[in-house]
Each structure stands twice: as structure tokens, then as C-alpha cells.
Amino acid sequence: MNRLDHFFATLLWLLGILVVAGITHIVAIFALPEITARDTYARIWGFAKPGQVAVLPPARPDKQAMPFADPALVQSVCPYDLAEGGLRLHADVEADKPLSLSFRTSAGQVFYSMSDLAAQQGKMDVVVLTPSQLEIVEADDDDDDPSQDLRLIAPETKGFVIISAFAAHPSEKADAEDSAKSVTCAVEPVAQD
Amino acid sequence: MSLGTAIVTRSPFFAHASILGKFLSACSLGVLLGLFVTIVEIQRGSGFAAIEAGPWTGWPRSEVSEIDPYTRAILVYSGKISLSESEAMSFVAHGDSDGGEFDPACDYVMKGAMPPARYWTVTLLSPTGEFIANAADRQGFTSSEVLRASDGQFEITLSRHARPGNWLPLGQASKFILVLRFYDSELGSPAAALDAAHMPMLVRGHCQ
Numbered sequence: 382m383n384r385l386d387h388f389f390a391t392l393l394w395l396l397g398i399l400v401v402a403g404i405t406h407i408v409a410i411f412a413l414p415e416i417t418a419r420d421t422y423a424r425i426w427g428f429a430k431p432g433q434v435a436v437l438p439p440a441r442p443d444k445q446a447m448p449f450a451d452p453a454l455v456q457s458v459c460p461y462d463l464a465e466g467g468l469r470l471h472a473d474v475e476a477d478k479p480l481s482l483s484f485r486t487s488a489g490q491v492f493y494s495m496s497d498l499a500a501q502q503g504k505m506d507v508v509v510l511t512p513s514q515l516e517i518v519e520a521d522d523d524d525d526d527p528s529q530d531l532r533l534i535a536p537e538t539k540g541f542v543i544i545s546a547f548a549a550h551p552s553e554k555a556d557a558e559d560s561a562k563s564v565t566c567a568v569e570p571v572a573q574d
Numbered sequence: 575m576s577l578g579t580a581i582v583t584r585s586p587f588f589a590h591a592s593i594l595g596k597f598l599s600a601c602s603l604g605v606l607l608g609l610f611v612t613i614v615e616i617q618r619g620s621g622f623a624a625i626e627a628g629p630w631t632g633w634p635r636s637e638v639s640e641i642d643p644y645t646r647a648i649l650v651y652s653g654k655i656s657l658s659e660s661e662a663m664s665f666v667a668h669g670d671s672d673g674g675e676f677d678p679a680c681d682y683v684m685k686g687a688m689p690p691a692r693y694w695t696v697t698l699l700s701p702t703g704e705f706i707a708n709a710a711d712r713q714g715f716t717s718s719e720v721l722r723a724s725d726g727q728f729e730i731t732l733s734r735h736a737r738p739g740n741w742l743p744l745g746q747a748s749k750f751i752l753v754l755r756f757y758d759s760e761l762g763s764p765a766a767a768l769d770a771a772h773m774p775m776l777v778r779g780h781c782q
Contacts, residue, residue: 401604448703
């Protein structure tokens, strides 16, 4: 009898370990991206101020802004904080100069991305807004003259945009840097009534 | 004597201490086991969303927020979701087409089919994603700069020693990986054909 009790008590104890291990595992899997990404992307905020575009330093064997960089890309970053208004991003697109934009949360998660193939009349105009800012902007819309802007709702107020310009040859690096730099990124006040 | 009477016959303090001890040991061992399993899973696994095609392992270009938490944790932990990853569909190779791990003492040739894309790049990196220093200051090739035969085919040779044609120097790396990225491709769509026959081969050559 005593032996059986001991057996069940041990079994219960082992089951307890498994349950705790399972919970820990699930929590760790969900928490890990947040923790590691926050660490990585905290550096982004050191490169530029909200509403400014800054070209990331080119990666070198001894010094890299981010791991797994593609040496053929010249990238710039525009952090934003929607608490002060919407973010307006404008890029002029030239033929044979690939350019892409990715819109990310502060932890680096992409919520929208587009390339120059989606440009209209050689331009990319994107406005990033919070849901309440979008309501205000839409209320002011003129039905006869619809806006050509692409409006995106950001899942968080803080985030950043990564602008990537592709250099097919090393000699095109300077051109790619120019196009990564030429993108403008500005805080656009949203009229609060 | 049952467990209940055993606890009653002992002093209440020791009974509580023993239950508390079991509870605490189960919790701490459980946490350790859970973390251990997580670390092993993340370092060895490639996630449910990974696609295998010959020596290449790829992840769909879909927005990171839509992929399963395992894949996301693995990609973020390894750093493979970095700045260029949302723009491109990426594939990583840790070894050759025969399944052998890369050995920097050997030459490797990358050749064969390339899936259609607006442009692609191949980059030589350390397993943690750093560039590998080399005298030629070359980290990879783009689809535009690679030298091709008259039929459009190409070969890229990975070697420590200078090679004619498209030479990707291995430098003094002790370990390396290859990353293949396709920009503006249709590979992210479920209909895309992704198997070893549609991806370049990695053939091991002479070893020293």
C-alpha cells in the first residue's frame, strides 16, 4: 500500500514537471521573438530620429549593422512615432532601379511591404496612420478628387520603414545609395476636430 | 498506511514542507526542462513553415506575423529575419547536394536551374550571418554580375584559392553558409514549383 502511494505521488510529481515544462516551452516560444527582436531593432532608433531617413552603414566583415545582410542592397531607415501625427513617405521610382519599402512595428515585424513595381506614375506615396487618424483623414476626403495615397493602418504607434535599393553591380552602389537617400519621410499633422 | 495518514502522523510543519518541496522542485525542474526543449528545438529545427529543396531550406516570403510561432521564433532567434528578408524569398544551404556539410578545404560549384525572379543574389556568410573577410572583397554575386556562357548558364565556384570565372572566395572561414535570395519572384505563392530540380545544385569538387 505504502509503495503504491509512493508510486502515485512520484507520478503526480513527474506529471507536474511535464505540465510546467510544457507551459514554459510555449511561453518561451512566444516571448522569444519579442525579446530578441527588441534587442536587435533597438539599434535602429540610434540611426535616425522619427521622421528622418538615414542610410544604414554598409556591412563589412568586421562591422555589421544587422546580421544576414545582402551586400547588393543599400538600405535606409525611417523610424516613426504616430503620436505626433501620420507619417508621409514619398519615393520617386526610376526604371531599372529596384527599390522596395517594408513597414514594420518597433519589434521589426513587417506589416506591409511593396516594391517599385507597385509604383503609380513613377511615384510611391504612402501614409501610415493609426485607426483613429484614418477616420479623421477619410472624413475630410473629397469624393470628386480622390487621394492617390496608399493609406496603411499601423498596428502600433511606433515603428519604422526600411527602404532597400538594389545595386546590380558594385559600381551602382553610389546610385543605389542616392535612391535610398532620396526617399522622403515626414510627420504629417492630422487635423483633430 | 496511506499518504493521508502518513501526513497526519507526522508533524504538520514537516508535512507542509514536504509538499512545498515537491511543488517547488516540480516547478523548477519543469521550467528547466521547458527551456532546454525550447533551446534544442530552436537551434536544430527549421520550423513548420520551412520548405526543403535539395540542399536549400527556405521560408515563405509571407509576412512574419502570419507564420507559426515556432518558425517565427526560430527565424528571429537565428537572425535570419533581418533587414532584407521581407523583400526577398530566402534560401539557406549548410551543405552540398549530396547532404555533406560544407568544408572550407573543398571547392564547391553552384550551377543548374534558377527559379524565375526579377533578380537574385547569392551571399557567402558565416553561420551567424556575418560577412567573411577575403582578399578579393567579394561576398556574393547578383544575377546581373554573374558571368554566363552563351546559353545563359552559369557556374559559381566557392574556393579558398583563386578560380577562373565566377569565384566566390571562402577566405579563412572555418564554417560558412550560402544564402540565396530571390527578389520580386512568384516563389511565395503556393503554386510555385519548389523542389530540388528547380533550384541550383551544390556540387563538391576537389578537397585539399
